[in-house]
Amino acid sequence: xxxxxxETVAVLGAGNMGHGIAEVAALxxxxxxxxxxxxxxxxxxxxxxxxxxxxxxxxxxxxxxxxEAALDRVTTLVxxxxxxxxxxxxxxxVPEKMDIKQDVYQEVEQYAPEEALFATNTSxxxxxxxxxxxxxxxxxxxxxxxxxxxxxxxxxxxxGAHTDDETIETIExxxxxxxxxxxxxxxxxxxxIVNRILxxxxxxxxxxxxxxxxxxxxxxxxxxxxMGLPMGSFELADQxxxxxxxxxxxxxxxxxxxxxAPCPLLESKVEAEELGKKTGKGFYDxx
Ligand code: CAA
Numbered sequence: 001x002x003x004x005x006x007e008t009v010a011v012l013g014a015g016n017m018g019h020g021i022a023e024v025a026a027l028x029x030x031x032x033x034x035x036x037x038x039x040x041x042x043x044x045x046x047x048x049x050x051x052x053x054x055x056x057x058x059x060x061x062x063x064x065x066x067x068e069a070a071l072d073r074v075t076t077l078v079x080x081x082x083x084x085x086x087x088x089x090x091x092x093x094v095p096e097k098m099d100i101k102q103d104v105y106q107e108v109e110q111y112a113p114e115e116a117l118f119a120t121n122t123s124x125x126x127x128x129x130x131x132x133x134x135x136x137x138x139x140x141x142x143x144x145x146x147x148x149x150x151x152x153x154x155x156x157x158x159x160g161a162h163t164d165d166e167t168i169e170t171i172e173x174x175x176x177x178x179x180x181x182x183x184x185x186x187x188x189x190x191x192x193i194v195n196r197i198l199x200x201x202x203x204x205x206x207x208x209x210x211x212x213x214x215x216x217x218x219x220x221x222x223x224x225x226x227m228g229l230p231m232g233s234f235e236l237a238d239q240x241x242x243x244x245x246x247x248x249x250x251x252x253x254x255x256x257x258x259x260x261a262p263c264p265l266l267e268s269k270v271e272a273e274e275l276g277k278k279t280g281k282g283f284y285d286x287x
Contacts, residue, residue, distance in 0.1 A: 014045025020149030
């Protein structure tokens with residue numbers, strides 16, 4: 001499929017990343033079908049999307065007409081068949097568990113048009129393993145956005161062992177049509193490029209606090225003011241979700257070895273369900 005053939009994009013999962021990816025696609029002029037497992041979740045995602053579009057309008061980055069047109073392009077759905085039939089590209093953004101994702105693909109496979117491309121927003125899992133349950137591993141690749149998608153320029157495009165070159169080229173062109181800059185990841189490796197660098201940084205920051213070397217504020221001030229990153233390591237963990245970082249590390253630990261063992265401080269936050277901005281409390285408070 002060529003990028004010019006793409007009109008409709010389905011986004012499966014309306015959470016933190018899903019609603020943001022749906023927003024990016026709608027702003028770029030695509031018809032978007034945003035789906036989650038129940039009305040409540042999909043409406044919550046749509047409300048967040050609407051809030052974000054409103055912010056862009058408030059800041060003069062969109063006119064009222066552009067904002068309204070983008071919102072009109074988004075349909076919210078729960079039924080999988082309705083979501084993916086007659087869709088050109090299906091972007092999966094469901095929880096970061098191999099079995100959950102594979103179950104979703106098996107269901108989607110029954111209704112998706114034969115030529116539709118599948119892309120996963122996984123942060124670290126093997127594209128080859130994820131594609132295995134589909135009947136179209138050649139039409140399957142990674143398309144990894146960053147949080148918040150509407151503000152972050154980069155998209156990693158990742159080949160699995162069986163991904164066709166045409167699929168990669170089309171998904172890269174789609175990322176560009178979304179106004180993003182794609183970077184190709186040539187080997188299917190845990191954490192790809194960005195998380196292989198960023199998540200160990202969050203882990204090391206957590207170890208500094210765990211080992212009483214510094215406070216969170218001290219660590220965050222060095223990441224911001226010395227290393228020049230836009231957020232401190234703990235602020236960033238709260239932004240992406242401590243659970244997301246933890247699951248990426250856990251997977252990297254399994255596949256790549258001991259150097260990636262998650263710090264207990266991250267584990268305790270996940271156990272307490274203090275996951276960052278999305279739960280109102282993480283390393284910092286947001287209420
Ligand atoms: N949509 C619209 N507006 C948004 C928004 C969104 N999704 N998120 C925040 N904003 C708004 C805020 O409400 C705030 O508005 P007000 O000024 O009205 O209060 C404003 O943007 C924040 O603007 P700031 O001037 O304070 O901040 P900024 O514009 O300089 O940058 C940022 C904000 C782009 C998030 C920046 O801090 C940044 O780049 N942070 C790093 C983020 C990052 O590295 N993300 C990648 C994480 S890794 C990942 O996601 C992958 C993974 O798999 C784990």
